[in-house]
Amino acid sequence: MIKKVFCSGIKRSGEIVSLILILFLICGSALAATITVQPGERIQEAIDQARTGDIIEVMSGTYQGTLDIKKEVALMGIDSGEGMPVIDAGSILGSVFMTANNSQISGFRIVNPNGDGIDVTSSHNTISNNTIEACGAAIYLMVSDKNKIVNNNASVRCQGVMGLLSSDGIMLAHSDENIIEGNTASGASMGIYLYYSHNNTILNNAALSNDHGIAIKGSRDNIIQENRAIGSKEEGIGLLNGCSGNTVTNNNVTGNSIGIYLRESNQNTIYLNDFIDNLQNALSSDSENIWHSPEQISYSSAGKSYTGLLGNYWSDYKGNDSDGNGLGDASHSFEYDGQDDHPLMTPSSDLIKPKMTHKGMIIG
Numbered sequence: 001m002i003k004k005v006f007c008s009g010i011k012r013s014g015e016i017v018s019l020i021l022i023l024f025l026i027c028g029s030a031l032a033a034t035i036t037v038q039p040g041e042r043i044q045e046a047i048d049q050a051r052t053g054d055i056i057e058v059m060s061g062t063y064q065g066t067l068d069i070k071k072e073v074a075l076m077g078i079d080s081g082e083g084m085p086v087i088d089a090g091s092i093l094g095s096v097f098m099t100a101n102n103s104q105i106s107g108f109r110i111v112n113p114n115g116d117g118i119d120v121t122s123s124h125n126t127i128s129n130n131t132i133e134a135c136g137a138a139i140y141l142m143v144s145d146k147n148k149i150v151n152n153n154a155s156v157r158c159q160g161v162m163g164l165l166s167s168d169g170i171m172l173a174h175s176d177e178n179i180i181e182g183n184t185a186s187g188a189s190m191g192i193y194l195y196y197s198h199n200n201t202i203l204n205n206a207a208l209s210n211d212h213g214i215a216i217k218g219s220r221d222n223i224i225q226e227n228r229a230i231g232s233k234e235e236g237i238g239l240l241n242g243c244s245g246n247t248v249t250n251n252n253v254t255g256n257s258i259g260i261y262l263r264e265s266n267q268n269t270i271y272l273n274d275f276i277d278n279l280q281n282a283l284s285s286d287s288e289n290i291w292h293s294p295e296q297i298s299y300s301s302a303g304k305s306y307t308g309l310l311g312n313y314w315s316d317y318k319g320n321d322s323d324g325n326g327l328g329d330a331s332h333s334f335e336y337d338g339q340d341d342h343p344l345m346t347p348s349s350d351l352i353k354p355k356m357t358h359k360g361m362i363i364g
Contacts, residue, residue: 077107301326
């Protein structure tokens, strides 16, 4: 039986004002409850019974079927001794649908060999600490703003032909002001993909062994910062088809076919990234971008202090550093167009250790 525990009852006082204060301050809104779901029970039934603000705790076990989080509730997976609770949807339509604002899902293993993992069509939600194995998109946001996607492991695992399904790790479409932080995306077509999505922060994620690591298309004013893009069949980081005003900084881009690829994208700022042992470190086509810090930065090289504009580290750079300031004497040019006029002689962490925030880089 699904158990529902309400906030403790109200003891009457002689004053109506006191009663009102107790109602608002102690019980909060609508008698918030904690609902417990055990193996053999249905999570959707608990969601249907829940009220706004309720917490639904799901114990270890495997739960079949899709879920519609259609209320402002927190769905929390609890390891009660047998690991994360598992949601096994088996539906080509998807596994978990977040259609209500201000909801949360955390602590689940979500498995769907036929479709998406979590589909979001609402805002102000939190998706955290989940392991998602899907054949479609592991996490997919459509017209969804101001969500937090934090500390998830998103992988794409398909048997047979994927067909028309999106097979991306984390995908945002027409979705703005989201935070994507601390996730791992692997085995996907696009590890992390922004499609016409603006003002998002992609921070401290790992895109591992995807076709494309971190790619954005037609998107502006995003921050791509302190990520690792490793082992992509195509590019580690891609800015494509009208991307502008984006900041790409302090990323490690290693062992991809192309380190960074820009196509028809202008006025993006790219600096303090390390491009290491990619078959081609950079490819820029019909694009004019800024390949150095937007302002001078204090840094140290060989025990001496300097201040200047800083570019990126390129493992294939062949230039010299005659004055020993840690920067190459000559520009590093890319295929077709573009060049880094301030290339670093060593990885960026050897020169400076910046502090990171959701709003961008703070030096020092």
